[in-house]
Amino acid sequence: MKKTILMLLVLLMLTSLLVGCGGEEEVTTEEGLKVGIVLSSGGKGDMSFNDSALRGLERAKEDGLIADFQYMEPRETAEAERNLRFLASNNFDLVIGVGFMQEDDIALVSSEFPETKFAIIDAVVENDNVASLVFAEHEGSFLAGAFAALMTTRNELDGIKEDTVVGFLGGMDMPLIRKFELGYTSGVDYINEVKGTDVSYRVAYAGSSPAAFNDPATGQEIALSQYDAGADIIYHASGGTGGGLFRAAQSRGLYAIGVDSDQDWVASGNVLTSMQKRVDNSVYDTVLAITEDRFEAGIQVYGLESAGVALSPLDRVGVTVEEAYEMGNISEEDLARVKDMKEMIPQDIIDEIEEIREKIISGDIVVPDYMSQN
Amino acid sequence: MSGIEWNKVLKEMAISLVAIFSSFIIGAIVVLLSGYNPIQAYHALLYGAFGSLNNIADTLLATTPLIFTGMAVAFAFRCGLFNIGGEGQLLVGGLTAAWVGTFQGIPMLIHLPLTVMAAMLAGALWVFIPAILKAKLGVHEVITTIMFNYIAYSLVAYISLKVLARPGTVQTHTIEESAKFWRFSNLIDMHSYLNIGFVIALAVLVIVYYLLWKTTIGYEIRAVGISPDAAEYGGINSARNIVIALMISGMLAGLAGAERALGLFYNYRSGFSAEYGFTGIAVALLGRNHPLGVLLAALLFGILSNGRTYMNMMAGVPVDLVVILQAVIILFVSADLVFRRLFKFKKNGKGDE
Incomplete structure (x- = not known):
């Protein structure tokens, strides 16, 4: 009996130790443009949309347009909203949502953070700070x-x-x-x-x-x-x-x-x-537009002409x-x-x-x- | 049951805790091997789960459906039945709630209970055929409830997308104000969608406890669970109790769907359930099929599922690693015989107790 309680106490202590020595809470801040992206259900490695979007950001990074980017993989429908809000509240300059499933989430979070720029792929959100990237x-x-x-x-x-x-x-x-x-x-x-x-x-x-x-x-x-x-x-x-x-x-x-x-x-x-569907091109273009200070909200159609x-x-x-x-x-x-x-x-x-x-x-x-x- | 045997409870808890702790250590090794900092990762996990009022509320929000589904599995288990169909019952219940919730012009006092009851009824009805098949013909409920999951997937997808969908979307129409669960964010300034469903879940735990251990029907259900033949010999109608136990189980799963539809989403949408019905099995297992255990186990899974988002966001650890952690916990808990032996060995050696 005493043993059991002792065991519990030791476990508790070890756990609190683990909590205690954690690092600081904020995400490391770096120089340059900060881009965050919330992927759709397939996550990284879907050999499709997500990978294509990440390729676009990768290219933007190589070209020195952005310092770094952070990607997130929501596992549940309700998580995407939390991910988007986290990015927006951590001063990311551009927050991208991949896929039409995030339409409502982007609409909600983009109105909470009017100063942050958002982009959504494959859906239309009519807010002054959201670029809706759709394809022909x-x-x-x-x-x-x-x-x-x-x-x-x-x-x-x-x-x-x-x-x-x-x-x-x-x-x-x-x-x-x-x-x-x-x-x-x-x-x-x-x-x-x-x-x-x-x-x-x-x-x-x-x-x-x-x-x-x-x-x-x-x-x-x-x-x-x-x-x-x-x-x-x-x-x-x-x-x-x-x-x-x-x-x-x-x-x-x-x-x-x-x-x-x-x-x-x-x-x-x-x-x-x-x-x-060159999601990578559309993402790259959006990043480029921000660095050149010509980001535009509203529907942006990527068709044959723009190689979208x-x-x-x-x-x-x-x-x-x-x-x-x-x-x-x-x-x-x-x-x-x-x-x-x-x-x-x-x-x-x-x-x-x-x-x-x-x-x-x-x-x-x-x-x-x-x-x-x- | 004459009072709670604290000695036994503590021991059960210790076994579960050792299992959980061991799996966290294994998880740390996996995180380390994957090239991430385990301390940072766990810190992010705990911060995500408890770091602010909003995060705590989100953790409880993630816990709520698991209390319902965990209790659903545990309840059937008390009658010796393995209800794997919780997922299907949840979806059917959720869609029913999202549909009844759109009825217009009914005062809240009637509309809200009506919607919740409709969801419970739908969940119960969804398990009715498997229950009858089990009770009358002895068809194994594991097979039938699984099969009914697949029927539920297709049926619910068809109805939600073809019949009830808001045009051009994969969601149904938003429910009426009179069917919405009260949210804590009305009172406290936060983003979390934690709603009164959590309180209902706690109440349900108490009701189930009372039902199982303080009423005749609960006694009969448990007797059938221990030995159907012996119960039958003692004058208990096994078939009837099997049907009742499964239908109550279905009701509880239906309630999980109601909470998601009326408290979180305000509609039915694709991706409605993150496999809560299946996680419920693990919750029941970890919680030793007891209401209190289910609460604690659901809380643990709630912590993990909310915390993993932050592990991903703050420490950059892929969410898959948290899924591995969950799997390891389940593995350890189901292999608790090892720990039992460990404890026994120590007891014999030192002669404590």
Whole structure:
């Protein structure tokens, strides 16, 4: 009995010792611009949005625009608000929130700290100190659709089948992903119209909850069924669910189009191109704007013109793929496979896509936007 | 139970504390090996949990749902049942509360209790089929309650996103003023969303204690838990008690959902539950299925979950390390046989007590 109490006391003492010798409470202050970023649910290493945003800050740091940055990974929905407030109250000059889930949190915290600058990616918050960084996904998806439609008619190419069918795999059925879909199918329709081809498309969604963005098993099933229905190229906007598409493409020796980041290396030789949302560029631009004292609140659309959305290189291996090779994520054979595949893409299609891109920028082609239609 | 046997309670607590402390040491080693300063990390953790009034309130806010879900698991366990479906019952209860909470034109005096009761009822109904299957056919509740979690995920996602969603968002409409839980920030100047749900949780602990140890129904439930056959022989209807115990368990989980919907979020949204239903299992385990133990265990997990945010913010330690810490604690607590043996060995050696 005495032993037990003694034990408890010792434990208490040790614990208080641990508390006692902690360091100071504030975050170390450094010279220069301080940027804090609150990541979305995937956290660091999601090979998508978060990593892209961090890459942008990394580049800003290398270029000497910022001294350092701090990133946070909220684990619960309610934590993001606390993270944002912590950054704002610790005198960070710019606080960035990644993803539409932080819309309400940014709205709330940005009104509490009117002197601090905020940026939110993929959502719109109408406050005087918030820059809303949104992307013209429909434009990039239009290019992906046009590209897929042009490719699927070239039966002489390796892995391209007789049927002129292309596929679309969506993650969660929601307006933002519908925007990708409409852009993509409009791109296919456009090619049918100007080329007189008869390319059809299959569209499927993995589910109706956020879990549908992380369900590779369902993604694989949908991809296989679309391939079986004659599709040879499938574009996805489904986050981690796309992993299933890549597996399916590898197993059938057919093609996929990646999304968000350059995914050309993920299934080397089976991912023709990727519709990149250059979150890194938008973050970098925002930081640059602050250093040049021209930060602007309000909606900032990153489209084809500002390279906010772009297809990964069609005629050569992209930088990200080379990086993946250097990091040891893919082997030399993988790299060679990507190279062979890119070489396979006919030059006239590459030229055609470039032409369409310029037409969209100049306004000759107007890509329908699901968001403004609904 | 004739009074509390302090001797036994202290011993149980000592075992849990040794487990917790050992896991903190292992956690420190992990933090150190990952290249961070463990003292700084733990300091940030404790500062985050207790550093200010706001932080303490946030810790209690994180504790609240775990009291409900922990008690839900513990209650079923007293009847020998393993309710793994707490997560699903919580979600169904939460969505129900968020829906009933949007009803307009009802005075608060009626609306608030109505909403809370609807959530409890939804939680209870969600476990009704598994309960009947267990009581009548002997289908193992672990399987059925898990399966019902998956049904809940999909159903709740469908209803919240397709039927009740505010257009263009992944949230339902905000509930009416008359259904909102009173927040402490109305009285004290702070950011925390700590609400009256915490007080309700404490009250529920007392009620459950009374129910289990001071009433006939509680006696019967515990008797079935110890041995269904013996209870049956003694004239207790096992089947009936199984259904009652599981439904009360479901009610408690539903209450957890009500607190999140009415006190924290004011609506239902994706990411509504941070797996409180599953953490509840660990809370019940650590709390030895006793209301007081559940309170302390829930508090510990509340401290960890609120503190880890600050560990991330102040010491730059990735939150995953705190998740490792939680896992190690659970591991140690469930492997408490080792500590029991350790204590026994000492006792035999010195002949204390």
